[in-house]
Amino acid sequence: MTGPLEGIRVLDFGQYIAGPSAGQTLADLGAEVLKIESLHGDQARSIGTFGQAMVQAYNRDKRSLAIDATDHDGLAILHRLLAHTDVLIQNFRPGSAERLGLGAAELRERYPELIYASISGFSSHGPSRERPGLDIAAQAEFGVMHATGALDGEPQRVGYAAADVAAASALTAGILAALYQRRSTGLGAQVETSLMEAVLSLQAATWGEYMLSGTPPRRKGNGQAHAAPAADMIEVADGTIVLSAYTTDKWAALCDLLDRPDMIDDPLFADNPARVRHRPQLLAALGAALSDTTRDQAVGLLTSAGIVCGAVRGFDEVATDKDVLAAEILVAVSDDVQREFTVPGIPFTINGQRRTASNAAPAVGADTVAVLRDIGVSDAEIDTLIERRVVAAPTH
Numbered sequence: 001m002t003g004p005l006e007g008i009r010v011l012d013f014g015q016y017i018a019g020p021s022a023g024q025t026l027a028d029l030g031a032e033v034l035k036i037e038s039l040h041g042d043q044a045r046s047i048g049t050f051g052q053a054m055v056q057a058y059n060r061d062k063r064s065l066a067i068d069a070t071d072h073d074g075l076a077i078l079h080r081l082l083a084h085t086d087v088l089i090q091n092f093r094p095g096s097a098e099r100l101g102l103g104a105a106e107l108r109e110r111y112p113e114l115i116y117a118s119i120s121g122f123s124s125h126g127p128s129r130e131r132p133g134l135d136i137a138a139q140a141e142f143g144v145m146h147a148t149g150a151l152d153g154e155p156q157r158v159g160y161a162a163a164d165v166a167a168a169s170a171l172t173a174g175i176l177a178a179l180y181q182r183r184s185t186g187l188g189a190q191v192e193t194s195l196m197e198a199v200l201s202l203q204a205a206t207w208g209e210y211m212l213s214g215t216p217p218r219r220k221g222n223g224q225a226h227a228a229p230a231a232d233m234i235e236v237a238d239g240t241i242v243l244s245a246y247t248t249d250k251w252a253a254l255c256d257l258l259d260r261p262d263m264i265d266d267p268l269f270a271d272n273p274a275r276v277r278h279r280p281q282l283l284a285a286l287g288a289a290l291s292d293t294t295r296d297q298a299v300g301l302l303t304s305a306g307i308v309c310g311a312v313r314g315f316d317e318v319a320t321d322k323d324v325l326a327a328e329i330l331v332a333v334s335d336d337v338q339r340e341f342t343v344p345g346i347p348f349t350i351n352g353q354r355r356t357a358s359n360a361a362p363a364v365g366a367d368t369v370a371v372l373r374d375i376g377v378s379d380a381e382i383d384t385l386i387e388r389r390v391v392a393a394p395t396h
Helices: 018-028 048-058 072-082 104-110 135-141 162-185 195-202 204-213 248-257 272-277 279-290 295-304 322-327 368-374 379-387
Strands: 009-012 032-037 063-067 087-090 115-120 189-194 232-236 239-244 308-311 330-334 340-344 357-359
Touching: 009 018, 009 072, 018 032, 018 048, 018 087, 018 115, 018 162, 048 340, 063 072, 063 368, 072 104, 087 162, 104 115, 115 162, 135 162, 135 195, 162 189, 162 195, 189 195, 195 204, 232 279, 232 295, 239 295, 248 295, 272 279, 295 308, 368 379
Parallel strands: 009 032, 009 087, 032 063, 087 115, 115 189, 330 357
Antiparallel strands: 232 239, 239 308, 330 340
């Protein structure tokens, strides 16, 4: 299928997750995305299975140009590409783009229609703007780890790169808005976000709770601080479920469903503040009532009464989940060694459609020769550039 961004060209200088993920969304929406790599490739390529997973998850349907941007001729090639580029994405370390001659101010002056999109660790305005930033630093410094973990346990990171993917989503939204604005102004824009801003935005409701109460959030494990049962875990016969039934009507429905109408008016549980104060007793009572049910049975029973719940499941179960498969969010990929696997694609459809199959991430420089030919570089010049290590191509 063609996408709404067909005809848009993107130069993606991103590495690891945040930058490439934004480029991946644009590719999934039909843009032509050229992954610009050093001669050694995206740094994620060198860190084992997890790195390869990053590359395949966030660089599908892209082309790879391996180029030495520090070389005068390499930079000249990039400028030839930039003359016909709509969007540039980068998550370089602070100051690197400027040292390469690829900073926002310089490029936007030279290419006024260019949308220059960047992700940093701590934003480009504060005293930490020169610090390198990765997902874990943002989770640590901006509240996520402090509020995550067991009540009396140590701080914990969220179990995936939450800051990276949130920043990528934010950058993508900014790019799309800038593309829309360009239709009326004819001018590009500078779109910036940071891991810091992304994780703060994710915590807007928690931040609001802090501002209204004056009490900083603290680790509390599962469950919400001011509601019960709410996001609480219950052990059942074959694993764990979570459920929420903290409003007056849902609490009464839960008690009736579990054949415990006595708990509706029990002073320990009669209203939400009481249930919060007596959460251990509450969870013990709910656990006893559901202990003989399986996860599927419990979810079916609770759902029948309109109670929000879910079974705690691992990836092996998610991969075969009927709802996941019906949504067709898993994109089928075949790589250059004929492995077949799936990765999650964009989390929305347009007119009920999205891509369900994808080309694997390219090898480093897989498209170098083709890209150079596209911009008019002769084969003799290409051979010279490869020999001089200005560019790299795996077939040479």
